[in-house]
Amino acid sequence: MCPNCGSFIIDIDPGTDVTCTKDGITEGRHCCECGEVIKAQEIVHSTGHEYETVAAVEPTYRQDGATEGKHCGDWIVEPEIIPKKTDRFHYRRRRRRQQDHDIPAQARGS
Numbered sequence: 033m034c035p036n037c038g039s040f041i042i043d044i045d046p047g048t049d050v051t052c053t054k055d056g057i058t059e060g061r062h063c064c065e066c067g068e069v070i071k072a073q074e075i076v077h078s079t080g081h082e083y084e085t086v087a088a089v090e091p092t093y094r095q096d097g098a099t100e101g102k103h104c105g106d107w108i109v110e111p112e113i114i115p116k117k118t119d120r121f122h123y124r125r126r127r128r129r130q131q132d133h134d135i136p137a138q139a140r141g142s
């Protein structure tokens with residue numbers, strides 16, 4: 033309700049989002065009948081770029097990893113996907129350990 037004329041017809045003044053490089057304004061309200069500003073719009077000053085660092089993720093056998101990234105709303109440095117580890121490496125290690133085990137057994141046999 034308008035405190036000036038008592039009208040219930042209140043209009044919303046839409047705000048705009050503040051971005052890294054542009055100021056924004058908050059949402060306001062004014063009376064349609066007399067134009068009384070019920071809620072004034074306020075300027076939200078842009079703070080400039082504020083980077084947030086996103087830590088790198090180590091790849092595992094189950095999940096892809098990613099390199100470190102930086103963003104502030106939008107990506108500044110987009111992380112790159114590191115493909116998940118494959119079973120091949122795992123398999124090769126297991127085979128080598130079996131061979132290592134075989135050698136001393138043969139040496140002992142002679």
Ligand SMILES: [Zn+2]
Nearest residue numbers: 034037063066
């Ligand atoms: Zn009014």
Ligand SMILES: [Zn+2]
Nearest residue numbers: 052081082104
């Ligand atoms: Zn930015």
